[in-house]
Amino acid sequence: MAGERLAKMIMHLQPEQEAAHGVLSMQRCRMQGGSPGFKVALLGASGGIGQPLALLLKMDPLVSVLHLYDIVNTPGVTADLSHTDTSTIVRGFVGKDQLEASLVGMDLVIIPAGVPRKPGMTRDDLFNINAGIVRTLCEGVAKCCPNAVVHIISNPVNSTVPIAAEVFKRKGTYDPRRLIGVTTLDVVRANTFVAEVLGVDPRLVDVPVIGGHAGITILPLLSQVKPVYSLTKDEVTYLTKRIQNGGTEVVEAKAGSGSATLSMAYAAAKFADSTLRALRGEAGIIQCAFVPSQVTDLPYFASKVLLGRNGVEEVFPLGPLNEYEREGLAKLKMELKASIEKGITFVATQSL
Numbered sequence: 001m002a003g004e005r006l007a008k009m010i011m012h013l014q015p016e017q018e019a020a021h022g023v024l025s026m027q028r029c030r031m032q033g034g035s036p037g038f039k040v041a042l043l044g045a046s047g048g049i050g051q052p053l054a055l056l057l058k059m060d061p062l063v064s065v066l067h068l069y070d071i072v073n074t075p076g077v078t079a080d081l082s083h084t085d086t087s088t089i090v091r092g093f094v095g096k097d098q099l100e101a102s103l104v105g106m107d108l109v110i111i112p113a114g115v116p117r118k119p120g121m122t123r124d125d126l127f128n129i130n131a132g133i134v135r136t137l138c139e140g141v142a143k144c145c146p147n148a149v150v151h152i153i154s155n156p157v158n159s160t161v162p163i164a165a166e167v168f169k170r171k172g173t174y175d176p177r178r179l180i181g182v183t184t185l186d187v188v189r190a191n192t193f194v195a196e197v198l199g200v201d202p203r204l205v206d207v208p209v210i211g212g213h214a215g216i217t218i219l220p221l222l223s224q225v226k227p228v229y230s231l232t233k234d235e236v237t238y239l240t241k242r243i244q245n246g247g248t249e250v251v252e253a254k255a256g257s258g259s260a261t262l263s264m265a266y267a268a269a270k271f272a273d274s275t276l277r278a279l280r281g282e283a284g285i286i287q288c289a290f291v292p293s294q295v296t297d298l299p300y301f302a303s304k305v306l307l308g309r310n311g312v313e314e315v316f317p318l319g320p321l322n323e324y325e326r327e328g329l330a331k332l333k334m335e336l337k338a339s340i341e342k343g344i345t346f347v348a349t350q351s352l
Ligand SMILES: NC(=O)c1ccc[n+]([C@@H]2O[C@H](COP(=O)([O-])OP(=O)(O)OC[C@H]3O[C@@H](n4cnc5c(N)ncnc54)[C@H](O)[C@@H]3O)[C@@H](O)[C@H]2O)c1
Pocket: 043, 044, 045, 046, 047, 048, 049, 050, 069, 070, 071, 072, 112, 113, 114, 115, 116, 117, 126, 130, 133, 137, 152, 153, 154, 155, 156, 157, 182, 183, 184, 185, 186, 213, 258, 259, 260, 261, 264
């Protein structure tokens, strides 16, 4: 009984506390071996998205171990979160020397590390800082958990996903099924705004959103809303613009203190839970995501995908588009192509 109590206490210690308590790492491994669920690392865990996302992940019964990595503040965030009475084991890792330890053995790595927008900026304005951050973190993934599924949240997603892919290719660990750009927030917004116009419960609405994750590259397919509703031309124009501008709406309202964090944490937790349910073997889990793709002539594209035991099992075609959507698709491709190429070129110029 006393041993069991000690075991529980040890599970919540930080690595340095563990050393101070003289706990053997083997003992720790054996205790974790029996726990069901998945091991998830969150990189950028102290940030505006990171903290609420960490809370939501700790509440997910499918997450047995949660590693929180950031360059600052993870000891405090971890201590705080570790007092919530869910069974998930949470551990903090701070600073680049602890990156690798945070990644070893992980099944899913979620990356919201990087700077957010301020009013007047585009997501592409974040490229110079965030490209290098995503590159370094993905090098860590390639080294320490090459089989993990990776969710990229850091902007500009249209470029950071290709960056991650190029890093994995260079390191010889690339598996297109395991690399996913998170665009769930676009779907969450689309469901909310469409439901508002129709006066229905947003939980009953499902809007596919395709393309990419920036401005006009975000294309909601309002002709494919489920259940079938009819929207007027004006409603379609209003909704398309609002969904494309959703991120900017939040950036402006926050007036310099950041971009969407709570809604993003909600969306990322929803997407992580879908991924973990699929990894566990649940059938028929379909979500929109920005993935390596052959549904258009671009190498990456957001569309509906089937998640499964290996990550993305199938990327679905776009389905029938109306004229408005076909025009939107034609317009977005040029911008999306340039953002993808920018990411690929960035890695080509780096020595990894
Ligand atoms: N995909 C989406 O739909 C979506 C939605 C919202 C925000 N975002 C993006 O997510 C990113 C994070 O947004 P936020 O609001 O959480 O920002 P934030 O500044 O509040 O938090 C970012 C965190 O990343 C950490 N960080 C910086 N460099 C790091 C590194 N090298 N390794 C590990 N951690 C590092 C910071 O210390 C900070 O804690 C931004 O790029 C933002 O544009 C994407």
